Amino acid sequence: MSKKTVFVTGASRGIGRAVVDRFLEDGWQVAMAARSLDVLKEIEAAHPGVSKAWHLDVSDRAEVDKVVAEAVEAFGGLDLVINNAGRGERTPIDAISDEDWHGMISVNLDGPMFVTRAALPHIPKGGQIINVSSVLGKVGSAYSSAYCASKFGLIGFTKALALELAGRGIQVNAVCPGWVATEMAESGIVLEAEKLGIPTSTLRMKLMMDVPQRRFLEAEEIAHLMAYLATPGARGITGQAISICGGLCPA
Ligand SMILES: NC(=O)c1ccc[n+]([C@@H]2O[C@H](COP(=O)([O-])OP(=O)(O)OC[C@H]3O[C@@H](n4cnc5c(N)ncnc54)[C@H](OP(=O)(O)O)[C@@H]3O)[C@@H](O)[C@H]2O)c1
Structure with a gap:
């Protein structure tokens, strides 16, 4: 049976790195993208043939289109896309510059849309998109207006897309971690x-x-949830924003 392929953004550390390790362990091919190419190249060298590294700033649409096309060419398609790359700052609203605001939205919200749009033609029936939102995509937090706006937005994007793609047999879910x-x-x-x-x-x-x-929480716990979502037994789950937060978030 041919191996499945996952495309992971923000793969160089934290949750993204744990996702890479988990899917390699589970026998997947892993396309890894982040700005720290040197780190990703080390993983690629340790897992030749089944992993491949790309420099990617998810807020750069042209680079997203190029990298996704190269990943599709390298692995022959993408069964799962994990939009994990993200940034987070706390700034009072009076101190947020236009640049801070747009920077946050472009990485945390434009990025997942760019990657999803580029990858979608290459995701087969039975494929899935997982967006990494946050409990701060469900509840507000003072001084985090830009982060909350981006993460609430990502849940809205997830829910709309899940309805749009259900007929094509593609699941779309969001994972909402608490403190990791x-x-x-x-x-x-x-x-x-x-x-x-x-x-x-x-x-x-x-x-x-x-x-x-x-x-x-440990990053591996978030990777474990994604590994579960990627199993055939989870194919009924779509359009959900699943909290994984040690009980922090009520829903
Ligand atoms: N840790 C938590 O408590 C927590 C809670 C809720 C949600 N989350 C979400 O989980 C996701 C992963 O966070 P983390 O905690 O693992 O953070 P992290 O350790 O800071 O890792 C962030 C990852 O995103 C990548 N990244 C950042 N900006 C990027 C850009 N413009 N283009 C491409 N890649 C970029 C970084 O790689 P490079 O620097 O190499 O590009 C890195 O691999 C984020 O979306 C975050 O909002 C985290």
């Missing part, structure tokens, strides 16, 4: 603790008081 122990979460906590003038350990503890499981 990655560089994005860690750097955000360090910055915030500095602003508040408290130790990072105190802020970490404070944040965990809102999480019923009282812990950061």
